[in-house]
Amino acid sequence: MKFAVAIDGPAAAGKSTIAKKVAEILNFTYIDTGAMYRAFTWYCLEKGLDCQNHDECVKVIPEVTIKLRPNHVVLCNGIDVTKQIRETRVSGNVSYIASYKEIRLALVEQQRAMASKHSVIMDGRDIGTYVLPNAEVKIFQIASVETRAIRRYKENMEKGIPCTLEEIKEDVKKRDYIDSHRDFAPLKAAEDSIELDTSNMSIDEVVDAVVSIIKKTAKEKGIDL
Numbered sequence: 001m002k003f004a005v006a007i008d009g010p011a012a013a014g015k016s017t018i019a020k021k022v023a024e025i026l027n028f029t030y031i032d033t034g035a036m037y038r039a040f041t042w043y044c045l046e047k048g049l050d051c052q053n054h055d056e057c058v059k060v061i062p063e064v065t066i067k068l069r070p071n072h073v074v075l076c077n078g079i080d081v082t083k084q085i086r087e088t089r090v091s092g093n094v095s096y097i098a099s100y101k102e103i104r105l106a107l108v109e110q111q112r113a114m115a116s117k118h119s120v121i122m123d124g125r126d127i128g129t130y131v132l133p134n135a136e137v138k139i140f141q142i143a144s145v146e147t148r149a150i151r152r153y154k155e156n157m158e159k160g161i162p163c164t165l166e167e168i169k170e171d172v173k174k175r176d177y178i179d180s181h182r183d184f185a186p187l188k189a190a191e192d193s194i195e196l197d198t199s200n201m202s203i204d205e206v207v208d209a210v211v212s213i214i215k216k217t218a219k220e221k222g223i224d225l
């Protein structure tokens with residue numbers, strides 16, 4: 001039987017780091033929905049579109065095919081954009097793109113199709129509330145803005161993505177605001193989600209906590225993982 005885990009939360013809360021590790025431990029498919037909105041944003045920027053112009057960006061939906069490969073490679077129309085989608089220009093515009101309902105509907109359809117085929121751990125903003133409302137486990141992962149900005153800054157440095165800490169902090173705050181104030185499927189904790197404040201937790205501690213929650217839920221529901 002398929003099992004779905006939703007991990008939602010604000011920008012740079014470490015959702016993807018945790019989701020990747022948990023997926024490996026439990027042999028689930030990891031789906032990074034943020035990468036899909038980022039790839040769409042990359043395409044719009046490459047085309048020279050204004051990401052704050054709804055009509056201009058929605059028009060290109062039929063031109064964009066996004067694929068997530070098992071090794072975390074992200075393809076946009078066959079082009080490997082794994083690294084480019086983490087650049088500052090994409091992070092700074094992705095919340096506008098993610099606020100357009102038509103784009104969300106197109107990407108959510110793909111996300112649901114992936115979850116129907118495999119046991120998944122999916123991270124994003126609206127997974128527990130909108131994409132997979134019947135997910136067996138819903139985690140809402142949070143951390144202070146300070147902690148999140150420092151984590152993302154270090155990650156970018158390791159990946160060779162140029163940025164400053166101040167820039168990251170402003171980006172995180174701006175995205176949280178836009179993501180939680182949009183009309184359609186905004187960032188918010190599902191009523192039946194479990195909040196996990198990771199500000200003072202190590203990666204291993206968070207992974208252990210999430211794996212225990214999943215195993216306990218599976219046992220209660222009589223599901224073999």
Ligand code: DC
Nearest residue numbers: 033034035037094098124125126175
């Ligand atoms: O998780 P991330 O930082 O890579 O996500 C990039 C942006 O995409 C984020 O600012 C909001 C948007 N997003 C969304 O609206 N819904 C999702 N399910 C995932 C991401």
